[in-house]
Amino acid sequence: MPGIIGTLKLRWFWYSLLTVVGWAAWAVFLKIGSVEIPSEPALFLQTVGMVPLAAILLLTGSGAGPRNKKGVAYSLLNGIISGIGILCLLAAYRSGGNTSIVAVTSSLYPLVTFALAFFLLREKLTRVQMLGLILATASIVIFSL
């Protein structure tokens, strides 16, 4: 393991922080836009907003590269399952679920990913990273309350 100083030199760490910033801005904009617009049209519009980046990548050829059918299928599934997850979440709220319980339960998804990555990809975490996973989960649960 590279340790924290070593990790600061790794690109995946900085990309992860960029994700945090991007998704935080997404959440803020979604909050502002959703004051007037209900969830489903809001999701429709935010998906439309994703298209320009895909178009730029297609037009500039950045999305080109080795075509791998499995990779494409996994990526397509990634989008479909993300969308279905959001629709299930909306359905849970509409079906009379307690907002806090629904939000907290659904926010535990990193634990599902961890379990899947452990069993299917044989990924292992150090004790320190395991503690980090627990702290991250605690943080996510607190924010979803």
Add this chain to the structure above:
Amino acid sequence: MHFSLWLIFTILALLCFGVVGLLQKVSTDLVSAESALIWLIAGFILLEPFLYPGHALLDYSARSIGFLLAAGVMNALGSWAVLAAMKSGGKASVVVPLTAIYPIVVCAVTPFLFHEHITRMQGIGIACGLGAIFLLAG
């Protein structure tokens, strides 16, 4: 044993988001982050017919529509970055919890944007999130 409908939907959402983290990793093992993003967005688009609100879309203010379109741009940027993190060698079991703490940034900026106060509980959440970044990077 009786399961409420809302609980079934909640568990389905939990499983979907958990599986997505794994798919991000396995897809970027096979294609570039950019290519994975294009197909991810294509997957989202396939669900658009179920979300299309019809003519009601024209009744909303340009401001709200603009913010939601901007939200989509930022979601795409964040999604590209998470795919790039996986492609650059980040483990799914580290990157997913690390990126899931984005609400701490939201919490940090809301007092300035919406004049909301950070509660003590949210303060603890921020501390846990910052600790998690430190530990997951270790």
